[in-house]
Amino acid sequence: MLGGLAAALPARAADLAVTPPVGLSSGLAPAPYDRFEARFGAFAHGTGSAEQGTISLNAEIVTPRLYGVDGFWAFLVPRVHAGGFVNLSGRTNHAYGGLLWTIPVYKSWFVEGFFGAAIHDGSLAGTDRQAALGCYVLFNAGGSIGYRINQNWSVIGTFNHISNGNQVFDRRCSENEVTALRSRGRNQGLNHWGARISYAF
Numbered sequence: 001m002l003g004g005l006a007a008a009l010p011a012r013a014a015d016l017a018v019t020p021p022v023g024l025s026s027g028l029a030p031a032p033y034d035r036f037e038a039r040f041g042a043f044a045h046g047t048g049s050a051e052q053g054t055i056s057l058n059a060e061i062v063t064p065r066l067y068g069v070d071g072f073w074a075f076l077v078p079r080v081h082a083g084g085f086v087n088l089s090g091r092t093n094h095a096y097g098g099l100l101w102t103i104p105v106y107k108s109w110f111v112e113g114f115f116g117a118a119i120h121d122g123s124l125a126g127t128d129r130q131a132a133l134g135c136y137v138l139f140n141a142g143g144s145i146g147y148r149i150n151q152n153w154s155v156i157g158t159f160n161h162i163s164n165g166n167q168v169f170d171r172r173c174s175e176n177e178v179t180a181l182r183s184r185g186r187n188q189g190l191n192h193w194g195a196r197i198s199y200a201f
Contacts (some may be wrong), residue, residue, distance in 0.1 A: 007080045011090070011107070015173075023082075023150065029119065031191075032108055033064070035200045035201060036059070036062065036064060036200070036201055037062040037154075037198045038059075038060075038061055038062075038199050039062065039196045039198040040057075040060075040196060040197060041158070041195050041196025042058070042194055042195065043090075043160070043192045043193060044132060044192065044194060045071075045091065045193070046190045046191065046192070047191050047193060049189075050129060050130060051087070051092060051130060054067050054088065054091055055088050055089060056086060056088065056093075057085070057091070058083060058085050058194065059083055060081055060084075061081065061082055061083065062079055062100060063081070064079065065078070066078060066080070067140055075101060078100060078101050078178075079099070079101070080097070081099075081114060081116075083097075083101040084096065084158075085192065088134060090129075090190070091125070091135070092120050092121065092126045092131065093122075094118045094119060094162060094184030095118065096116055096117065096119075096140040096160075097117065097118075097140075098117060098140060100114040108147050109146070110145075111143065111145050112144040112146065112156075113142075113143045114142055114144075115140070117122050117140045118138045118140035118162045119136055119137055120133060120136065120198070122190075126188065133162070133163070133188060133189065133190070134166060135164045138162045138164055138165070138189075140161070141157045142160040142161050143159055144156050145157050149198070152199055152200050153197065153198070153199060153200075154200070155195065156191075156196045156197070157193075157195050157196075159191070159192070159193055160192040161189060161190070161191075183198060
């Protein structure tokens with residue numbers, strides 16, 4: 001009898017063993033910030049400028065972190081992102097690229113900050129329909145807050161700003177462009193607010 005009980009115990013233990021939920025095994029897919037992401041969305045274009053009241057479409061690609069680091073400080077390692085905005089009303093379009101930091105906050109929530117450069121096809125001195133951007137090569141900066149629906153899909157709200165940086169960095173464009181900006185009384189830029197979906201792969 002004791003022998004039979006001893007033989008049954010391993011089988012009973014196997015029955016009681018907890019099977020890890022799908023996706024939580026050692027084969028768990030990397031976190032989205034350690035994979036490429038493709039992002040697409042729509043933005044309120046140029047809020048507060050001569051270009052406000054129009055819509056721009058955005059597409060962006062984001063790389064994994066530049067190198068792997070484990071632990072709390074992993075969020076300090078940047079990713080590279082590049083993308084562009086196309087205005088649906090014939091206003092300023094621009095392409096951008098730079099570094100992006102993805103920071104997990106709570107459960108599926110995360111925030112991001114980014115900084116880099118942009119080029120555009122808009123106006124330097126400004127018109128009734130376009131902002132005065134001063135230089136063709138501009139600073140690009142902003143931030144996002146996002147929610148991961150699952151391992152592949154996320155939804156993201158983003159603020160994106162481009163400008164020549166004159167007020168912050170005292171950056172000078174050519175004298176003709178600076179004179180044109182001063183005649184309008186202030187350094188202008190473009191602020192976009194929008195929502196995107198992201199697919200990690």
